[in-house]
Amino acid sequence: MRVVNIAHPGGAEVMEYLDRPDPEIGVGQVLVGVTAAGVNFMDIGVRQGNFWREIPYPKTLGVEGAGRVLALGAGVQGFALGQRVAWVYAPGSYADKVVIPAASLVPLPDGIDDRTAAALMMQGLTASHFATDFYPVQTGDIALVHAAAGGLGLLLTQIIKLRGGTVIGRVSSSDKVAAAKEAGADHVIVDRDGGFAEEAIRVSGGEGVHVVYDGSGPTTFQGSLNALRTSGTLAWFGPVLGAPAPIDIMSLPKSIKIGYPSFAHHIRTPELLLSRSTQLFDWVLKGQLQVRIGREYRLEDAAQAHADMESRASTGKLLLIP
Known part of the structure; x- marks a missing residue:
């Protein structure tokens, strides 16, 4: 073999x-x-x-x-x-x-x-877990999906749309915008440096998003927290790119929730x-x-x-x- x-x-x-x-x-x-x-x-x-x-x-x-x-x-x-x-x-x-x-x-x-x-299999089951199990997307929810033109991001976007959610996709370059939109992303932010939160808040009507799916590593972690609305949820994954800095749990804003979802569950x-x-x-x-x-x-x-x-x-x- x-x-x-x-x-x-x-x-x-x-x-x-x-x-x-x-x-x-x-x-x-x-x-x-x-x-x-x-x-x-x-x-x-x-x-x-x-x-x-x-x-x-x-x-x-x-x-x-x-x-x-x-x-x-x-x-x-x-x-x-x-x-x-x-x-x-x-x-x-x-x-x-x-x-x-x-x-x-x-x-x-x-x-x-x-x-x-x-x-x-891997990315589909992961996306299914993220949008139906870890954070069951409801009609009217607004989700921020990082790496929205990647294999996982494309599937996750579609499943969120199947469940009645709105998707703000983040991509690293303008040549990936079309793929994210074809998958159903309602809005696409082009950003490489982690300056996406202000735009995500604006697009979501000023309140922030209900859920962020972030597998882009430490550089986007703070921005993802900032993009959430009160009681929003951050699904953080992607350990290959590194972990964020230690968190003081009492410093977390807006009663947000942070979790590390694994498809194995x-x-x-x-x-x-x-x-x-x-x-x-x-x-x-x-x-x-x-x-x-x-x-x-x-x-x-x-x-x-x-x-x-x-x-x-x-x-x-x-x-x-x-």
């Missing part, structure tokens, strides 16, 4: 495209032939040495993808050879084959192709994984949720995919195709 490994932490240059023996299948596991793997900021964090510290080197990167069942381990039920499946978290997904617990797989309906599924059981994924697939099949694939790379070009993501120049979801 072919994999993308790292032998030590570092920049994109530490990623190696290698031959490795095929993995062995254990009880309750499934061997899947990977047809598409998603690229996520989590993968960059693993490469830099910030995550998976308990896993020894060398490590195969990647967690998300879609493919076909090649073999079934003992005790596996509900899946068949050749069946199309997808997953949101299976370490080692930057490969042409991966062994995954059956409980971590979902079957793909005929109308969802493999590339769409691989582009949807949205799908904490196999039943929830299946139901939440089915909802995403249903939205796509009905034309209510559009998945934008920004660029596809060969598996051996994974380092370039990381470099493009880190440059913040990419729009939409990045995929690796073994």
Whole structure:
């Protein structure tokens, strides 16, 4: 099998495209032939040495993808050879084959192709958690979405609109405005330096927004707090870009609330994984949720995919195709 490994932490240059023996299948596991793997900021964090510290080197990167069942381990039920499946978290997904617990797989309906599924799972389930679980958007709510032209931002914007909310999208350059608007953003702010709060307050009628979804790192944290209205909520995520400074909780203004949402809490059981994924697939099949694939790379070009993501120049979801 072919994999993308790292032998030590570092920049994109530490990623190696290698031959490795095929993995062995254990009880309750499934061997899947990977047809598409998603690229996520989590993968960059693993490469830099910030995550998976308990896993020894060398490590195969990647967690998300879609493919076909090649073999079934003992005790596996509900899946068949050749069946199309997808997953949101299976370490080692930057490969042409991966062994995954059956409980971590979902079957793909005929109308969802493999590339769409691989582009949807991580960011779609994350966006679903943010807008339906962590802060259930209600009709009339105004949300500020950072990185609104990225893979997550595009999906989050659409789900907020499905729930009756208004979206103020923030993008880093003017060439990303069209993508954010196509996803349904009602207003788009172009800003790279964190000076967006005043405009967000103005657009929201002077009161500030109900919720901010901020995965842009420490530089936007204070602005996100400033953009909130009384009793507003900040959903802060994206640890790869660094944490904000320590907070004096008694200094927080306007009775605001701050939380750190994790998609894993949205799908904490196999039943929830299946139901939440089915909802995403249903939205796509009905034309209510559009998945934008920004660029596809060969598996051996994974380092370039990381470099493009880190440059913040990419729009939409990045995929690796073994």
